[in-house]
Amino acid sequence: MLDRDLATLYGVTTKRLNEQVKRNRDRFPEDFIFRLTVAEGKEAITSRSQIATLKQGANLKYGPYVFTEHGAVMLASVLNSKVAVEASIRVVRAFVRLRTILALHQDFANQLESLEKKYESHDQHFKTVFAALRQLLSIQPNSPRRQIGFRSSSKKK
Secondary structure, three states, X not given: OEHHHHXXXXXXXXXXXXHHHHHXXXXXXXXXXXXXXXXXXXXXXXXXXXXXXOOOOOOOOOOOEEEOHHHHXXXXXXXXXXXXXXXXXXXXXXXXHHHHHHHHHHHHHHHHHHHHHHOOOOHHHHHHHHHHHHHXXXXXXXXXXXXXOOOOHHHOO
């Protein structure tokens, strides 16, 4: 996203956003932020609408910053607007929840592995039990059973 779009999103001016980027440059490695040339910046801004032109006094002197998703999240942590603070809090909560979910899955995986080790030697015993159950299920009754329940007088045998 362009710096001006993120400034609007976070409720700050583009100038304020760029100041914070310069003051916290070590928080924005190359894979978080890069800068367009002036020509690329003009093209990016005017390509949004067929009739868009730069407003008077809004001519680009410097290429705009472009932020990746990681840069946009980091930007939320260096800005002090209400929206930026709320975004930072939501990101932290999402990571904590993700860590909790991963921990639960790890616990389940550990329990499953423990059960597999515990019953590894009993594999043949389980096969024997299942074979006996299948044999019992395949036995058919020898004589027909008397029907249980209410019978009307016309169906009596």
